[in-house]
Amino acid sequence: MQMAVSRVINLQHHRIAQCRTVKITILGDEGVPVQVDGEAWIQPPGYIRILHKNRTQTLTRDRAFENTLKSWEDKQRGEIPRLVSQHASQPEVVSEEETAQISLFGQAAGALIHSIREVAQSHHTIEQELAHAVNASSKAMDLVYGLTCNVVMEMVSNVKALHSETELLLAGKMCLQLDPPQRDQLIGALSSVAQQLRRLTDISWLSQLIDPADDEGQLSDFSKRSRSAKFRLVPKFKKDKNNKxxxxxxxxxxxxxxxxxxxxxxxxxxxxxxxxxxxxxxxxxxxxxxxxxxxxxxxxxxxxxxxxxxxxxxxxxxxxxxxxxxxx
Missing domain, CATH: 1.10.150.50 (Transcription Factor, Ets-1)
Known part of the structure; x- marks a missing residue:
């Protein structure tokens, strides 16, 4: 395993580190130096098969990731009570008009998930980047049967996160790897979800979840004027990057x-x-x-x-x- 880590890429946190069996193929005409438990030799071209005898599969501890995850979980725990207090007066049952809007949103979200899964069959990067968001959105949509407000809010939140992650992925190098029909299919599905999200803002108990920018309107004009110039320039740089x-x-x-x-x-x-x-x-x-x-x-x-x-x-x-x- 150490040979694979040192000679290929940094794999300590990769899923290959969880495998019980690793097969390493050595190509070319020359052997490569291998060292195991202090004993070194030149391994000729061919393949090496490493079989883990230990039953417990462990990964190298990543403290930076743990700290980031802990801060994110703390933030989530802080946001849930705030959402509950904001929507304490929300109705327990969704009205017929709201049900129609949510159904249209669900259809658009389903089309986006279907498009992502189709593209992921030929582009595994999309599967790796969006698998968690797609699974969370699908699970939340499967639970929306009784159309209770809490379940609908969870579904909308997951689909909104999936929409944002897919947009960021398309704004990067993934745009270059997709065929034009695949790219157009994803962009069309994203546009449809965005349109339905805007329509859901008409529902009072969903508006804060979809567009939380209203909460920031309480900031004083002085605090807005005192923002650093470099932060005001970020959208311009982002726009230039997207255009490029x-x-x-x-x-x-x-x-x-x-x-x-x-x-x-x-x-x-x-x-x-x-x-x-x-x-x-x-x-x-x-x-x-x-x-x-x-x-x-x-x-x-x-x-x-x-x-x-x-x-x-x-x-x-x-x-x-x-x-x-x-x-x-």
Whole structure:
């Protein structure tokens, strides 16, 4: 296990650390040094199978994560009484008009969950990032039978969190990895959920949960004026970042044969291999040259790590396949 941790990535907190059996494949022509209990040797190419004999599966303790989780739990415990006091006078049963609005919201949320699950079949990053929020939203929606106010509030809160996390994910590098139909499907589902959320603000006992900004209106004008300028500039930077992501998505949607060195550099960054951007730019590798690269060419360019080479070659195969499909 220590060999895998030291030679691949930091896996102490990864789910692989919970596995009872780990299989490590050694590629290439040269062996790698291995050390177990003080005894070292050169392991030839092939594979190593590690079987955990201990029954208890434990992870390395992460105190920073524990502190963050504790503060979040304390915050949640503080928010629940506040919500209860705010909605102490809420009705126990939902009216017919409110039931109709909540049903429309549930349909939009169900469509969003279905879209996320479809995209996750081909993009495991989305599954890893949104699995918790999707499961929490699905569980909360399954409980909404009697339409009691407390259950509805929990469902709305979970779906709102899922909406926010999905938006943040699409605003980052995930936008570059999705096919245009998948991206449009998710954006459409997000838009529908946002529209239904705005409509739910007409329900008095849900308005504070959906739009808590009203509570902040009690701040004095002096406190608003005294905010630091750097915090006022954050939305502008965020907007510029989102615009840049949209421009990058548009550039990579062009046919690969029309790519220049900038598009190739962005593609390498999408593969998390930005350290090779300067090498590719210096050799003037554009879209047509990129599709012709082979293992021998990558070695000549200085790509020596087997994992990086496999990632680039797989990316090139995906580009060739997508290019052939679009032409057809």
């Amino acid at each position: 992501n949209k421009e990058t998505c548009a550039a990579l949607n062009m046919p690969v044969n029309t790519w220049g060195v900038d598009e190739v550099a962005v593609w390498l960054e999408m593969l998390c291999l930005s350290e090779y951007k300067e090498i590719f730019i210096r050799h003037d590798i554009r879209g047509p040259e990129l599709l012709q690269l082979e293992r021998r060419d990558l070695k000549d360019l200085g790509v020596t790590k087997v994992g990086h080479m496999k990632r680039i070659l797989q990316g090139i195969r995906d580009l060739s396949r997508n290019s052939t499909t679009s032409e057809a």
